[in-house]
Amino acid sequence: MAASAVMNRAGRIARGVGTAVAVAGALGVAGLTYASVVERNWFRLRRYEIPVLAPGSGRLRVLHLSDAHLTPGRRLLIDWIRGLDAHEPDLVVNTGDSLAHPDAVGPFIDALGPLLDRPGLFVYGSNDLFSPQLKNPLRYLWRSSRTDYSKRKVPDLPWRELGAAMSDAGWLDLNNRKGGVEAGGLRIAVAGVHDSHIGLDRYEKVAGRADPDADLRIGVMHSPEPRNLDRFTADGYELLLAGHTHGGQVCLPFYGTLVTNCGIDRARAWGLSRNGASWLHVSGGLGTSPYAPVRFCCRPEAAILDLVPRS
Numbered sequence: 001m002a003a004s005a006v007m008n009r010a011g012r013i014a015r016g017v018g019t020a021v022a023v024a025g026a027l028g029v030a031g032l033t034y035a036s037v038v039e040r041n042w043f044r045l046r047r048y049e050i051p052v053l054a055p056g057s058g059r060l061r062v063l064h065l066s067d068a069h070l071t072p073g074r075r076l077l078i079d080w081i082r083g084l085d086a087h088e089p090d091l092v093v094n095t096g097d098s099l100a101h102p103d104a105v106g107p108f109i110d111a112l113g114p115l116l117d118r119p120g121l122f123v124y125g126s127n128d129l130f131s132p133q134l135k136n137p138l139r140y141l142w143r144s145s146r147t148d149y150s151k152r153k154v155p156d157l158p159w160r161e162l163g164a165a166m167s168d169a170g171w172l173d174l175n176n177r178k179g180g181v182e183a184g185g186l187r188i189a190v191a192g193v194h195d196s197h198i199g200l201d202r203y204e205k206v207a208g209r210a211d212p213d214a215d216l217r218i219g220v221m222h223s224p225e226p227r228n229l230d231r232f233t234a235d236g237y238e239l240l241l242a243g244h245t246h247g248g249q250v251c252l253p254f255y256g257t258l259v260t261n262c263g264i265d266r267a268r269a270w271g272l273s274r275n276g277a278s279w280l281h282v283s284g285g286l287g288t289s290p291y292a293p294v295r296f297c298c299r300p301e302a303a304i305l306d307l308v309p310r311s
Contacts, residue, residue: 036294039297041076043299045302046284050239050308052239052308053186054310055310057308057309059306060183060184060186061087062091062092062307063087063091063302063305064095065283066097067285068097069099069127070111071100071107082110082113085113089115090183091183092115092120093122093220093241098162099127099157099158100132101131117169119170120166120171121174121220123173123174123194124175124194125197126195126197126222130156131156174191175192175194176192178206179191188216190218191210191220193221196222196227203231209235210237212236218237223242223244223262224242229264233278239278241281241283243283243285246285246288247285247298249294249295250298257298269284281305284298284299284300285301286300
């Protein structure tokens with residue numbers, strides 16, 4: 001082959017490689033823009049009907065919120081949460097990681113707004129206590145973030161102020177506590193644990209058979225660790241609510257969740273499923289860490305759970 005032909009072929013190959021690299025780069029930029037600007041702010045309200053009440057009971061509407069990871073400037077998210085009151089829930093449950101900034105308590109309480117006038121329950125997540133830190137998000141593909149907290153002993157976020165604001169509005173603090181609430185004309189036995197992701201869960205403080213005279217029994221936690229899920233189920237809690245996973249946050253089409261960042265399996269990383277005799281709802285969450293502000297094939301969400309009588 002003549003030298004000129006070889007040079008021409010090499011040039012075509014180089015131009016082809018260059019074009020492929022340019023196209024891949026453009027697709028990468030477009031994908032990142034979509035994930036960080038569009039999908040991160042493309043909130044959705046999921047709806048489920050769960051046959052968990054005794055025959056003859058009326059419908060009970062539960063609004064499940066989780067993982068807002070709020071910073072003060074997220075006005076779109078704040079306004080969207082406030083608007084959820086229009087769905088007239090009988091009970092609101094917040095499964096934690098509400099904060100992502102020292103000045104976020106006020107904006108988060110503003111976001112809840114009229115929802116605070118309704119019966120409510122809450123637990124904390126790790127990010128209500130410890131502020132987010134810059135780190136490589138790809139580490140979640142091969143390890144849990146739990147070890148990131150091993151050296152962080154003193155909380156630096158205003159979790160006490162957050163809890164006080166919700167408690168002052170009448171919401172029940174269920175961090176390693178149990179109690180009862182009336183909502184929608186039903187008496188509901190409730191119990192919860194603090195975040196197992198940072199080792200603050202103490203199930204022994206709420207252990208024991210759930211109130212058999214209640215109309216419904218709900219177990220609440222931030223991270224859906226199987227050991228706690230199974231304990232709640234064994235104690236007779238019929239509906240379990242958790243968050244933490246963000247539904248995977250970055251998912252693949254036709255595959256779904258890559259990692260859960262806790263002990264639960266990928267198939268139950270978000271949405272409604274069963275845990276033995278209990279119903280389990282894991283929220284895909286509303287926010288992201290400010291250092292990983294992207295969602296892909298995993299829109300931010302809240303959920304309306306319409307509880308109806310068993311057939």
